[in-house]
Amino acid sequence: MEKVYSAKEVEAKWSKYWIDNKTFSAKPDKNKKPFTIVIPPPNITGVLHMGHALNNTLQDIIIRFKKMSGFNALWVPGTDHGGIATQSVVEKILKKEGKTKFDLGREKFLEKMRAWRKETGDSILEQLKKLGCGLDWDRTAFTMDESRSKAVQKAFIKLFDKGLIYRGKRLVNWCPHCGTALSDIEVEYENEKSNLWYIKYPFSDGSGYITVATTRPETMLGDTAVAVNPDDTRYLKVSQKTIKLPLIDREIKIVKDFTIEKEFGTGAVKVTPAHDANDDAIAKRHNLEYIEIIDAQGKMINVPDKYKGLSVSDARKAIVADLQEQGFIEKIEDYSHSVGRCYRCMTTIEPLMSWQWFLNVDDMSKRAVKAAKNKETKFYPQSWEKPYTLWLENLRDWCISRQIWWGHRIPVYYCVNEKGEKNSCKPIAAYEKPKKCPECSGEFFLQDNDVLDTWFSSALWPFSVFNWGQNDTNTNEDLNYFYPTSTLVTGHEILYLWVARMVQFGLEFIDDIPFSDIFLNGIVRDKHGKKMSKTLGNVVDPILIMDKFGTDALRFALSQAAVPGRDMQISDENFLSARNFANKIWNASRFIIMNSSEAGELDKNIKPKELADRWILDEFEDLSAKVQLNFTNYDIDKAARELYDFLWTKFCDWYIELSKIRIASTNIDEKKQVLSILIYVLKGTLQLLSPIMPFITSEIWEILNENSKETKIISETIFPLVKNKKEVISISQQEMKIVQDIIVKIRTLRSQTNIAPGLEIKAIFNILDDAKSLGAKNNQGYIKTLAKLNAIEFTKDIKRPKNSAMTVVSGFEIFLPLEGLIDISKEKNRLQKEISNAKGEIERTTKKLENTSFLERAPKEEIKKIRDRSEEARLKIEKIKENLDFLQ
């Protein structure tokens, strides 16, 4: 074994091994309990970023943990076609060639899309292999492959036939850049500095005007009313009047609506039903006319020639200028308000009227809410449940059609005549083009041009990956066994976009929730707390981190930072420290392996006879229980920290150091004993760590078992059983604490009196309390080794050795005779400081002990603890003072 752990070869070896040997493939098996995770399918546009690295590391940890806990663990891989996002990437490439998708036409363009997918499609899955993910690669799915497409069709047809999917012309969120409608959650709102224009709308009868305040003056050409609050005393008498719209002189009414806030602006609102969601609602209540003035390209239509064809922003400038010139602008204020943008291209959304397909989700939403409230779907952390149910309760129908080409084409066919003109027959939803129209017996059909929202197929993912929808039955062997899946691990940013819809569809189609646990991970931020983004240039590439620090280091650093539901800041320091940890594990193992190979065959039976042995075994049991509990509760961060602390501090700094004296022993039995315990604890710890750091633990495990009959594959092993341990500190742990205290005290003494670290010296322990000193007496060997002493003299009432450094621990005084070596004045200062520390302790404790309420109400053990502490501090001061006198 090399002195420094080199991750590269080890990682390449094991990620290949797991794939070649199908370590993580799973089939239905009645004798084992399933544990299933379905991957959040990354978009095929994607390259692995930190968010993926985190999300998939967490899933892999859970899968490996469950597998090693005896479950039939399955993790299904796959990718998403990504709808608008992916199409726009290819469109950008076309644009560089000076072409648009229309130059190619639908079929050619889709060919191009498929070619692009083939080329770059699954590269992210390759990166997941590098990350070590224990996925069942034979099950790799794609949202647009044959099986998944069939599932989409089946789902659509079912919903259509049930009457839940319908087509209508409605006000939708329209992205002029992407040229498609979007659902409500695909719009992101952002505050923008703008103006509030106050425009005078003259009454038709010439009796003055009413002023409206608006952020969108250009839409005035589509106004069909002005609305005021019915309680607004300023406008009590205006409702009989009409208004003559400036610039175009169209006559519009004044309506009264309770939603209008009197305090805002002038309390009078211009109403543009065809281009504003609020106005649309008002228009419905008051039966107002809809006038469309903006088209799908974001250009003005149905307006005077002067404005026709202008973009929205140009139209705004022109209209404001004209209004100003004609004296209709009362004033212009600075104003900041939120503007909706397309979540893919950040273009400002235009609300406009459009023919679209909608899905009525009322019933599914209610069922999803019920499932959450009954804790059938549980959230980790729980705080997400409330916003989740709130969102579901206030859902409007989902606009599922998109005017793009890349996606699942809507399986609806219209009966047409020979010229291709639509007949009035009812559209038909079907897998294939119908042969004959049931209404008119016509034989010509056209398929709907739109495709489905990419999230429609994503919503089917938890069961479409198990090939739901391939036939008339609603289930199959895989679904029966693996569905509902166990845990969904994802970021909260797609809680509504994806998670909620999977639950809705699972309940709708399978009549069961898709997963019981929803584990939400946070966002990975840079070291300044900024979200990583290409434009900011602060993106940390996980692949580079893997190459630089090792994949296990990346995984460990992410795990340690992954407090459920919380964002995390991460930087090279985290990875560096994790890499050092990997090296530490490597070297500890190296030490043990080197020595055990010299020792020959080891005892299988562990006979812990020494304090240190009992102690480390107790500590290991605690660790095992804690880590397994943490994994179960998705507290991956806690598990990582527990393992780090145990391995580094308890195992390496203490137990291995303590074991050295016995390893060096000439007594071969003694040597074998301690080595068998070292190996036992090391192996167990490697197992517990292997879900987080699978590569290094696999490698060490293999080396450890080189000549053994045990499996050489750590992933195939089962975790050590957790004994039902009480939450108390064991006797060994108490005793060990005393020994450690003594060692640290002596080392401190040595360090502060500048005794050369290598120099072995003698110590005198002057016993003050026989009972308390027993532990030290029984474990002198440890104290000598770790405190570098060549002898310990136990005495009572000794004469103080001349010029010695001293300190007091529980049960005795310790003297280090250092004739001629110590600086008397320095030693005095040091002792003074110890006294002042002890005095502080006395002050704190006496304050409590003089408090009668404390003595009356606090538990007895607590009072005893304080008394002991107080007494110890008192004794300490007394002894140090004696020594100070002696030094003088």
Next chain:
RNA sequence: GGGCAGUUAGCUCAGCUGGAAGAGCAUUUCCCUUACAAGGAAGAGGUCGCAGGUUCAAAUCCUGCACUGCCCACCA
């Protein structure tokens, strides 16, 4: 406007079923001690955001407030 998190050592964060303030990194001193200098030993560094309250006892429970970040909402 509503909701949810967070505020602890210079930095990143643990601790929060109430009983002596913790880790990593950075920093100071010493040490290349035969597992590891990607290491070891010993230090220094905090009135736990502010103000009240409950309690014998509060970083931990309750109530306000401030700041930061996120989410939701029909902010014309």
